[in-house]
Ligand SMILES: Cc1ncc(C[n+]2csc(CCOP(=O)(O)OP(=O)(O)O)c2C)c(N)n1
């Protein structure tokens with residue numbers, strides 16, 4: 001049986017209605033390689049019966065208007081970004097056959113990073129890379145693939161290795177990666193090489209249909225207009241000037257990921273699955289804020305990173321949540337943390353909280369001397385200063401402030417748990433203020449899956465903190481702590 | 482049930498609740514928790530997560546997923562958002578929906594991680610090339626980090642335009658109680674998308690229109706959309722605007738500090754109100770103009786060299802004096818400082834009143 005091929009593949013539009021002017025002919029120059037490669041791609045799509053599934057992600061270059069011709073889903077992307085766009089398409093629609101078609105400026109220069117990482121991810125897409133050694137669309141400027149010595153409008157004296165660097169070989173470069181499944185370079189020169197190109201194009205698409213990974217075909221292709229040679233001489237130009245720099249061969253034909261590319265392990269599913277929220281037990285016992293005996297808490301906690309400062313603040317905040325209160329917690333973040341200091345602001349109130357940021361705290365819990373020096377001045381008159389006296393040894397005279405010293409490290413050492421100093425401080429704070437109930441804090445710990453032995457140790461530390469300050473009461477209970 | 486979440490985490494919860502299926506992102510402080518949390522939760526929720534090679538990659542992947550008709554998002558901070566401007570412009574030109582979250586830091590350049598609002602013009606005026614805008618929503622609480630993220634997807638789909646949610650390091654890092662909605666509005670059909678099937682094969686997603694009159698027609702269409710947004714999508718919140726001499730205008734974290742200042746000033750007997758723009762584009766110009774008619778003066782409070790103040794002045798159009806209180810670089814005025822400024826302004830007001 002002979003298959004009769006029409007001059008236009010079915011995947012080509014009969015008339016190029018998207019094009020202005022003559023809708024019968026393409027916009028390419030005589031002898032241009034793009035049209036030939038379009039045809040090879042379109043025929044393969046026909047033969048594999050994948051026209052409906054095929055999505056072309058076009059590039060910026062002479063082939064930008066490929067969507068005039070190809071009757072497939074068409075997305076035109078910005079210069080060089082087609083592999084990233086194709087990644088988004090393929091992940092969203094794993095059943096689609098997604099292919100990029102890019103020039104050498106597009107892929108090897110401006111889009112170098114996008115192609116590199118799509119290849120490295122083993123993104124199961126197909127990339128057709130047209131290497132004509134020049135920027136066609138913009139009128140013959142030097143491309144990263146331009147041969148040495150070649151004069152272009154931006155290398156008027158000829159490209160030199162010293163000034164512009166030597167030509168870049170994308171197949172070889174991508175072959176250093178484990179991600180790609182298939183890499184081959186072909187050339188649109190004589191009939192034999194056309195056949196090789198045809199085979200490569202088909203294989204690159206077939207791979208995707210079979211769920212294999214990233215396939216990359218580089219096609220050495222003529223640009224007679226910008227090389228300023230005749231269409232006939234352009235073929236020889238490819239053979240003479242390009243093939244020696246860009247050897248024609250298969251660079252990779254092995255899917256190191258196995259049959260289903262790793263990156264498609266998770267596709268998208270149309271249904272909405274909302275992750276379950278955390279467990280939150282409401283606390284039956286409530287502290288002084290919920291009970292109305294105490295106004296709001298506006299508190300700063302400060303110390304070195306690693307002292308558990310943020311965690312103490314968070315424990316208070318989580319407890320307040322479980323007492324049905326309004327709460328905000330805001331940490332210092334970024335390099336500030338790496339510098340070794342950590343602090344957080346905690347507000348707890350029965351009514352909506354205006355600002356989560358606190359510049360005049362009514363209570364301050366300091367874990368080290370520098371924090372005291374930084375924040376002590378800010379405490380409101382009548383406020384509370386709770387100091388880890390194991391480390392804060394030099395407390396200035398603060399006439400209007402209630403100062404409570406807690407030797408948290410000594411106490412923690414006595415418990416045989418030096419890490420518990422922050423819980424000892426927290427216990428002392430609870431004992432003095434009763435702001436939230438200890439039960440609410442423990443509820444937060446169990447909700448967050450704290451292991452029983454750690455929970456036990458923390459309870460012991462909270463209790464130890466309470467004992468140290470037992471009998472101490474807020475001197476100024478009216479204060480909006 | 483309320484849960485305690487960081488603002489950055491609330492963004493991801495909201496996105497998933499809104500049916501967002503694809504997250505593409507590159508880490509940057511103070512936005513990284515969004516990518517981290519998405520990498521955990523998206524795959525568990527029927528979605529995909531890709532740690533992109535750059536913010537250029539992120540936004541282009543978003544372009545691809547949006548072209549394929551899937552709700553998708555990315556998030557970053559200033560330096561990364563700058564890299565995304567190319568993609569955002571292309572999305573606007575190709576009329577693609579999508580969400581970009583900007584957890585602002587101080588700039589220009591690498592700047593620092595402090596709380597700043599210097600990206601206002603970039604977000605609100607169309608930060609890339611060409612004639613386009615993006616709706617911009619500015620949350621001021623962790624709950625709104627979730628809610629406005631959800632809302633942003635609806636607006637993006639309704640207008641086929643990228644949408645920005647713009648917050649700052651404080652909102653991203655702080656924790657507050659949040660209720661995650663369990664239901665969300667249905668996603669509209671997207672017959673224009675390219676799904677890799679017969680029904681959508683003839684579709685074309687592009688932003689190139691060679692013929693000038695066709696390009697102009699596109700721009701006119703975009704302008705119509707933006708005008709419609711100005712009619713339908715303006716959001717703001719008012720606090721204590723029943724009676725006032727001075728009105729404060731502040732958005733994002735500044736509006737929280739301003740609210741505290743209003744409470745303090747009212748406690749001292751001053752008549753101060755607060756208007757908080759929630760949508761920065763479209764801007765609540767009409768409402769500001771109305772309130773300006775009743776105010777003796779207006780105080781704009783923002784953490785930039787003075788950017789939103791220009792939109793306020795355009796809205797007020799000279800009928801009321803507009804003062805600016807601002808800090809930059811991560812510096813943050815306190816509520817006490819705002820009250821001090823208000824007191825000075827009030828003294829001038831009394832002069833105006835007389
Ligand atoms: C960001 C950006 N920079 C520059 C351009 C201009 N531009 C359009 S096509 C092109 C080069 C195209 O050359 P190539 O990729 O080799 O494709 P060819 O035209 O040769 O097929 C350039 C520089 C652009 N469109 N976008």
Ligand code: SF4
Pocket residue numbers: 027028029031032033034062132136137222223224225226
């Ligand atoms: S300029 Fe070169 S690449 Fe472009 S259409 Fe003409 S021959 Fe082809």
